[in-house]
Amino acid sequence: MRILFTIFICLFVPLSALAQTVPNDDALDAQARDIGRSLRCVVCQNQSIEDSDADLAKDMRALVRTRLEAGDNPDEVVSFIRDRYGDYVLLKPPVQRNTWILWAGPGLILFASVLLLARRRTARIEIVELSQDEIQALEKLRMQSRKDPS
Amino acid sequence: MKLNLKALLPLILFAGLIAAFAIGLTRDPRVLPSQLINKPFPEFELTGVYDNNPVTLDNLKGDVSLVNVFGSWCVACLQEHPLLMDLAATDQVRVVGINWRDDRTKAQQWLERHGDPYDLLIYDPHSELVIDLGITGAPESFIVDQNGMVRYKHVGVVTPKLWKETMLPIIRSLRSEG
Numbered sequence: 001m002r003i004l005f006t007i008f009i010c011l012f013v014p015l016s017a018l019a020q021t022v023p024n025d026d027a028l029d030a031q032a033r034d035i036g037r038s039l040r041c042v043v044c045q046n047q048s049i050e051d052s053d054a055d056l057a058k059d060m061r062a063l064v065r066t067r068l069e070a071g072d073n074p075d076e077v078v079s080f081i082r083d084r085y086g087d088y089v090l091l092k093p094p095v096q097r098n099t100w101i102l103w104a105g106p107g108l109i110l111f112a113s114v115l116l117l118a119r120r121r122t123a124r125i126e127i128v129e130l131s132q133d134e135i136q137a138l139e140k141l142r143m144q145s146r147k148d149p150s
Numbered sequence: 151m152k153l154n155l156k157a158l159l160p161l162i163l164f165a166g167l168i169a170a171f172a173i174g175l176t177r178d179p180r181v182l183p184s185q186l187i188n189k190p191f192p193e194f195e196l197t198g199v200y201d202n203n204p205v206t207l208d209n210l211k212g213d214v215s216l217v218n219v220f221g222s223w224c225v226a227c228l229q230e231h232p233l234l235m236d237l238a239a240t241d242q243v244r245v246v247g248i249n250w251r252d253d254r255t256k257a258q259q260w261l262e263r264h265g266d267p268y269d270l271l272i273y274d275p276h277s278e279l280v281i282d283l284g285i286t287g288a289p290e291s292f293i294v295d296q297n298g299m300v301r302y303k304h305v306g307v308v309t310p311k312l313w314k315e316t317m318l319p320i321i322r323s324l325r326s327e328g
Contacts, residue, residue, distance in 0.1 A: 042286040059277035
C-alpha cells in the first residue's frame with residue numbers, strides 16, 4: 001500500500017507543477033513574491049527587492065510581475081534580470097567557476113580540521129620504544145632504589 | 151635555534167586575512183561590473199521629455215554619444231551638470247539624457263534652471279530602459295558608439311579628470327574607427 005502511495009505521489013506531484021503554467025492571480029502574486037525574495041535590490045544592497053522600499057525595487061517588482069503575466073516562467077524572469085544586472089543580483093549565488101570556493105570552502109575547512117585533529121590524536125598516543133641506552137639507565141635507577149629504599 | 155614554522159602559522163594566516171580585508175574592504179560595493187560593455191544598447195520605445203513623440207534606439211545611433219542618466223531629484227547630477235553643459239557647448243560629444251523616474255514638468259523646470267545640454271532626451275518614468283541598462287542609481291553614464299554598441303560605463307559623477315583621461319580618448323578612438 002505504502003509503495004503504491006509513493007508511486008502515486010511521484011507520478012502526480014510533478015504533474016501539479018506543470019499544471020501551474022496558467023496561474024491565477026493569487027498564484028502569480030505568490031510567484032512574483034518568491035522571485036522578488038531571491039533578487040537583490042541594487043540600491044540598498046542587503047535587501048531583496050521584495051523587502052525594499054526603494055523606487056527602483058518597486059519598478060523591478062512591477063517588471064517581475066509583468067514578465068510573469070506575459071507568460072515567462074520564474075527561471076526566465078530571473079535570468080532576464082540577471083542578464084541585465086549580473087550574478088550580483090541573485091541573493092543565492094549560483095555554483096560556477098568563480099564561486100565554487102565559496103560553496104566548497106566550509107566543507108574543505110571542516111575536512112582539513114578533522115584531518116588535523118585526527119593526526120594530533122594519533123600523535124599523542126604514539127608509543128615510542130625505549131632505546132637500549134634508556135633501558136639500561138632505567139634498570140640502573142631501579143637497582144639503586146632497591147639497594148637503599150629510604 | 152631552530153625556527154618553528156608551525157608556530158609562525160597563525161601569524162601567516164593573520165597576515166593573509168589582513169591582506170584579503172585590505173583588498174576587499176576598500177573596493178566600492180556600489181560599482182558593479184556592467185553586463186553591457188561591447189554589447190548593443192537595448193531596444194526601447196519611449197518618449198521625449200518635452201513632448202510625447204516616440205524616441206527609439208534609431209534616434210540614438212549615428213554618432214558617438216555620451217548617454218547620461220539623470221533626474222530632477224538627483225543631487226549628485228548637479229555636480230556633473232556644468233561639465234555636460236560645457237561638452238555640449240563646445241561640441242565635444244553628443245550628449246543624450248535619460249530622464250529617470252521623474253515627472254515631465256519637474257524635469258522641464260530643472261532643465262530650464264540648470265541648462266539643457268542634451269541633444270536627445272529619453273523620458274523613462276518607470277525604469278523600463280534603466281533596468282534594461284542595469285542601472286543602479288543616478289548619475290550613471292555610458293559611451294555608445296555610432297552603431298549603438300555600449301563601449302564604456304561609469305557609475306557616479308563624471309569628473310573633468312575622468313572625462314579628459316578616460317572618456318575623451320575612448321570617444322576619439324571610436325570616432326577614428328567609424
